[in-house]
Structures are given as structure tokens and as C-alpha cells.
Amino acid sequence: MNASTTKETAIKTGFLVVALASIVILAMIVVFLFREGLPIFRKVSVRDFLLGRYWYPTADPPDFGIFPLIVGSVVVTLLSCVIAVPLGVLSAVYVSEIAGSRMKEILKPAIELLASLPSVVIGFFGMVVVAPTLQEWFDIPTGLNVLNASIMLALMAIPTISSISEDALHGVRRELREASLALGATRWETISRVMIPAALSGLSTAVILGMSRAIGETMVVLMVAGGAAAIPESIFDACRPMPASIAAEMAEAPFRGDHYHALFATGVVLFMMTLAFNLVADMIAAKYKQVGTATL
């Protein structure tokens, strides 16, 4: 009896150790990003790095200001949200409140498949289809710009927003909907004045996680944002969001040179931003914990 209890405890401990791996990995990501990123701050102050207007890492003397890259990331993320939030939330409303079961059976897999499209394929589509189209429509010199990147990013953020929003709407208690309908509200009034307000915390989680997805997305911005490391002045300007800069330059940056460290430091900034998004989403989800099947 005693031997088997020891064995049981050992097995349980084994599983616990594996479960702790996620914490260890996250911690190691932080450690190794900082280890390779911090040395740049011997050359540039944190302030100049974050707020410097010029990113000329290979010039002599080089400039390591990632402000244009940060602005690039923020601009494409916000613009992609303008596109993705209405589409994502409304499609969730459709799936959860309006669609019949047959439509649901088509729509839900479609949204999942959209989520599964590799980012490089979306980026490629943006390059060969969307860019020439934008160029023609708006009569601009190049279609590789903020607008194109935002549309493509929206495609990637929509499934995230849509599926989490759907969970949130699904988690609203039945009684609320039924009470509203019983009082004579139309279905739309029920959706817009009862369901959506009741699911608001879940919906905001959805939006935040969608933004987090968009700001960290790499291949799309690498391929269609145009690549200019300048602050964009219009949606038809090219830009160079942080992930694009890292992905494009790492191969040519001399190992453990200033440029290499600067790219890792850019990775730290990017990581911190997505971490903040995720923590906020988690806090909202925990604070307004929904009863029912809503999950994060």
C-alpha cells in the first residue's frame, strides 16, 4: 500500500514538473531576450532607443532609434482593428444569435480555416493581388503600404476576435435574452441592448487579443508594409513595423554586434507590448468571470 502511494505521489509530481514548464519557458524567453538585447543600451540610452527618430542600423555612425518602427506597428495594428473589430464582432453576433444551424456549420469551420491560413500565404496574397489592386484604384506609386498591411492583418485578427466574441455571447445567461424578448423587444433590440452589453467584458477581451495577434504578426508586415523605416504620414505610405524590422535584418546583422543587440532589444519591446495586451485581457476575463461556457 505504501509503495503504491509513493508511486502515485511520484507520478503526480512528474506531471506537476511538466506543467511548470510553461512558466519556465516564459521566464527563459524573458531572460534570453534581455541577455541579447540589453548590451545595446551601452551604446544608446533607453530614451534615445525608444524615442529616436532614425533607424539607420547599418549607417556609419549607425542610428538606433526605433520610434518609427513602434509607430509603424501601432498604426497598422489600429487600422487593422478598425477593419477587424466590426467584422469579427458582427460575425460572432451572426453565428451566435441569428444563423440557423446549417449556416453555423458552414461559418464556424470557415472562420477556423481562415485562422489556419499560414501568415506567409496571406502576405503573399497581399503582395501579388491586393498591392496591384490598390495601386490601380488609388493611383499610387506602390500598393505595399500601411493600408495593405492593415487589411491583411485584419484577415488574421478576425478569426481570433470572432471566436472569442462568440464564446462571450454564448456565455450570456439565457434568461437575459428571454426576458428581453418577453418584454416585446425585437431580436435586434435584444442583441444590441441586452446581449452585447452583457458580453462586453468578453468582447473587449476578444478585441485586445485580436490586437495582440496583429501587433505581433510578422510575415504579413514583412511582405506588404513596404519596409520604409519612417513615420508614415498617410495610409498610402510605406512603414516598417517592429516584427518586419527584426525578421528582415537579423540575417544580415553581424553576430553580437550592435545591430544584432538592437534587434533583440526591439524584440523585448514587442514582447512587452504583447505581454501587456495579454495581461490586460486576462485581468478583464478574471474580473468579469462569466458563468457558462465562455472561455478565454
Place this chain on the structure above:
Amino acid sequence: MERRKKRKLIEAGAFLIVRSAALVIVLSLAVVVGFILFHGASAVNWTFLTQPPREAMTAGGIFPAILGTLYLTAGAILVAFPAGVASAVYLSEYAREGRLVRIVRLAINNLAGVPSVVFGLFGLALFVVFFKFGSSILSGSLTLGLLILPVIIGASEEALKAVPRTYREASLALGATRWQMIHRVVLPAAFPGILTATILGIGRAAGETAPIMFTAAAFYTARLPTSIFDEVMALPYHIYVLATAGTHIEQTRPLQYATALVLIALVLAVNLVAILLRARMRRRRMS
């Protein structure tokens, strides 16, 4: 009466907008997939799938890239499957909700949100540089494995949670220990769900580009890899390279479409299998 009519009219308008939003999403999926299918289909043939690239990648096939993606994906699953399922077993079968579990879940959620390019940097710093694995199948597989770990944990936990309580209670009542209950009753019952989790992980790993750019992927390799310490070509990276870095970008357009088609066929097929599996499980549970 007038008011009622107006409210109905507003409803009809709103529903129209909501419906169009759903339609736009389905259409965009159809347009992206359809366009690549339309342009890529004519260039995909047996030679393309089984031959290496020739003439500075302007002709020939993509066999090394297909093989590389298979190696990397298999490696990622070898890393993430045991760790992911074991984590899920702990969370679902052993853990009591408390501070520790809350932190573990927070870590998993945050890990899931780490940008893919940051995983690439991490893989470069840890596997390529610190462990000196170099840019190799090993480094790339480990990096991709960590990236899909949260996917596998999440979907496996869901599968375990779907196993009815009565199974567990019956097993314990018959005198089974907790571990006997888990590996003889709960895990077999959750197997289809865990398989779905694995398939989703495969789909994700196969399509990722940024994590392997610095850790595994080569522009071009003259020979096929012979060990896990070799660099490999990979489908997603191959698309990127052909579409952006070549001197013959326009000329190789058909090859780009065809490579993209092979990749999305692979990824969509994998995901469709997962979706169908899950739908079947759900139906069985209902009946």
C-alpha cells in the same frame, strides 16, 4: 403601429449588416484560397513535388522544402506532444484551483500570445547560440515545439474535461489508483480529442515562417539533410524567399503560386481533418 414597423425595419437593416459581415469573412477565405488554387494548380505536378529546384530556383520542384517542413513539423510534435498532454493531464486531473494553477494558466495564455518572431529570436538565442545547435532541424523543431505547446495544452485539456465524471468515479470505485484511472480510463476516452489537438498543432507548426527564419531555414540547400544538425529548406520560407528575395521575382511567379498552393493544401487538409474529427466526437457525445 407605426413605431412597431419602424423597429422591425431597423432590425431588418441591422441583420443585413450583420449578415454581410459574416459573408465578407467567408468570401475573403474563398478569394484567398481560390486565387491561389486558380494560379497555382497548373504548375503543381509530380515533377514539381518530387524534384529539387534547378537553375537558381527558377525551375524544378520543391521536394527539399516539402521534406524540410515534414521534418520540422514532426520534430515540433515530438517536443510539444508529450509536454503538452502531460501539462493538460496535470491541469485537468491533479491540480486544485489555486494560486499555482492560476499562474500556470497565466503563463500558458501569455506563451500563446508571444509573437512568432519573438519565438524566432528566443530560438536563436537559446538553441542556436547558447546550446550551439546552429541553424538546424533540431533548433527549428524545438522552437516550433515551444510555439505550439499552448495549442496542444489547451486542446488536450478540453478533451480531458469532456470525459464524463462518471467514468472517473466508476474507475475509482473499482479500486483503481488515480494514475490507473488516468491512463486506463481517462486518456483512452480523451484520445480522439487529444488527436485533434495534435493535428491542430501540426497545422500551426507547418505554416509558421518567422520562428524558423533564424533557427532552421535555408535559402537553398544543394543536398537533402542527413542529420538533425543540418539546415533545411521549408515550404513557408521558400514562398517568402521566392516572392521577395530573388532576382527573378516575376519570372518565378508560377512557382510561388504553386508552392503556396502546396502549403495551404497541406495546412487546410490537416485542419479539415481536425474539424471533422471534432464534429464526429461532438455528435457521438450528443447521442
